[in-house]
Amino acid sequence: MxxxxxxxxxxxxxxxxxxxxxxxxxxxxxxxxxxxxxxxxxxxxxxxxxxxxxxxxxxxxxxxxxxxxxxxxxxxxxxxxxxxxxxxxxxxxxxxxxxxxxxxxxxxxxxxxxxxxxxxxxxxxxxxxLDAPAAPTEESGGRRLIGNSAPMAHLRAQIAKLARNQAPVFIHGESGTGKEVIANLIHAQGGRAAAPFVPVNCGAISPELMESEFFGHRKGSFTGASADKEGLFQAASGGTLFLDEVGELPLAMQVKLLRAIQERAVRPVGGHTEVPVDVRILSASHRDLAQLVAEGKFRQDLFFRINVITLRVPPLRERPEDVPDLAAHILQRLAQREATAPRRLSPAALARLQQYPFPGNVRELENLLERACALCEGDEIGAEDVDLYPTESLTHSQFNFDPIRDAAPDDTDDGSDDERIRVLRALDETRWNRSAAARKLGMTLRQLRYRLQKWGME
Known part of the structure; x- marks a missing residue:
């Protein structure tokens, strides 16, 4: 021709x-x-x-x-x-x-x-x-980006732009801001929408099983490997692999992840050849990866590879004007789940929510409203039904535990409400993976289990 x-x-x-x-x-x-x-x-x-x-x-x-x-x-x-x-x-x-x-x-x-x-x-x-009819742009597994504030309008525009390329994106935001929802929206609006979106919480995988989980394994490669198993990279082939809390990856795994991303191929545990994979990498963390690099806890070459474009997610305290829409949406979803009429917030309750800084962001608002619905007897949630947590003590991401006091399970810790809130938040952020939550809190798994048993929450 x-x-x-x-x-x-x-x-x-x-x-x-x-x-x-x-x-x-x-x-x-x-x-x-x-x-x-x-x-x-x-x-x-x-x-x-x-x-x-x-x-x-x-x-x-x-x-x-x-x-x-x-x-x-x-x-x-x-x-x-x-x-x-x-x-x-x-x-x-x-x-x-x-x-x-x-x-x-x-x-x-x-x-x-x-x-x-x-x-x-x-x-x-x-x-x-990218020329195909777009998937619904505001849906992500039943979750949506709610709000019409300026920060949310800017975020939507960035999502639409990033969906039209294959560049690795690092989504940085505090816990509870909806980083996985945003990653799913980038996937759903892009050219890989028809292929899988595979999210993985890097802090919730045991270091011993991490290589097998990511790259798969061959039958007989280790005790218990009774059959071939594909890894997360193979499961996401053609689509998007979302690495949530990527800062939790051990250094040894960071090296292998970098090679897989660069070579666009993985070698299953026990395998002799590499398997080509076609995935887009999106990652997220509430931690400062640049600081982790400076501390020697995160590889600089991997940081540059996954951080081609940074997308910052605004915390809820920077967009209080979105709280009414968010609250209405959450109450509607709770009502659908319980097959009841949606409750409404009184003006006083709504004003109280808009003045609260929400250290736990949208996730905290969801938990707060779910609790209010459970305790409220009428159709209207009043200011007295909105139980806000102490704000000063929640500004720290970790506990400052006394290693001597916490050394043995027979310690005399009083189990204050403040400590319980922090423990619950860490468990919530790690989807109740106790090993990951213990690392976040700076304690051993044994110490965390002891507290949960003592509080009747095991």
Whole structure:
């Protein structure tokens, strides 16, 4: 098929390929033709800009090194002239830093030379899926982003933008702000929406089982491995893997995770060959990863790899105007669960909630309203039914335990309400994984179990 014949194809079904080597241009064009896509080609930045000014494309593939510039200029041109057009860069093997620069400028994804047909096919599929009818943008497993404040409007705009590329995103926010909901929305609005979204709490997996959980294992690879098992990477292949509380990963696992992300392949425990995987990595933590890097607790190379783009989630205290909508939504959901009419908040109760800083954020509001509904006898929740926790003692993320006092289970700790609240919050944040909660609280698992038994909560 001649270049002229390809130019006559419908404008909405074409790809622009930019590379200064004619044989590579023709090879990519032939590969795209096998996928049912015709393409235009350009050998310079100037030629590419001229084509972008006169034709419409669904995808652009550009080499990084061009005679009159580089691929980053193509990315910037597309961001300015053709917003919404996905552009992927082709980099030399090992040029990860250059690829990350392109992603930060707005590139959709990157591939390395020599370009493998399978990788190219996956990239094209994800890019063209962005043109498919969007999934409901406000739903995430029954959860939604509620609120019309300025911080929430900005967050929604960022989610919509990030959904249109494959860049790794680090979601930073306090506990209870809905980081998993946001990750799910990025997935649901992107080109991988039809594939799995697999969330994993990194702090809730035993270090001994972590490699098997992430990468899978082969039958007989260790005691109890009675059959082959796929890992989380394989389960998410084609979709999105969400690493919640990624700062909890042990250093040894961080090394293996970095290799899996860079090589786009995993080696199951007991396996002899690597298994290719196609996943987008989203991660989150309430901890400051840069501080963990400075303390030597998190690898700097992994930090840069997963933190290409940072998305900050505002805490609830920064958007008190959203509390009425959030409360109404939560009360409606509670009523549906109990098959009753939704309760309403009195003006005094609502005013009290809007003045409260909510150290536990939306999750704390949910728990508070659920408790109020359980205790309230009428249809209206009054200010006296809204039991707010002490705020001063909840500003710290960990306990300051006395190691001598906590050394033995026969300690004389009085089990104050303040301590119980902190323990419950740590358990809630780790989905009642007691080992992870104990690490958060700075105590041993034995000490945590003793407290729960003493309080009748075991």
């Amino acid at each position: 001649s270049h002229t014949e390809r130019r006559t194809r419908p404008a909405t079904s074409e790809v622009l390929v930019v590379d200064d080597e004619e044989d590579i241009r023709e090879l990519i064009a032939l590969s795209l033709l096998r996928l049912g896509l015709a393409c235009d080609t350009a050998g310079t930045v100037a030629e590419a800009r001229q084509l972008l000014d006169t034709r419409r494309y669904r995808l652009c593939l550009t080499d990084m090194r061009l005679p009159d510039g580089d691929g980053l200029e193509i990315v910037e041109t597309i961001q300015a002239r053709c917003p919404g057009l996905p552009v992927a860069v082709i980099t030399a093997f090992g040029s990860i830093d250059t690829a990350i620069r392109a992603l930060k400028l707005g590139a959709f994804d990157f591939v390395t030379k020599p370009v493998e047909l399978k990788v190219l096919r996956e990239l094209v599929t994800h890019a063209l899926n």
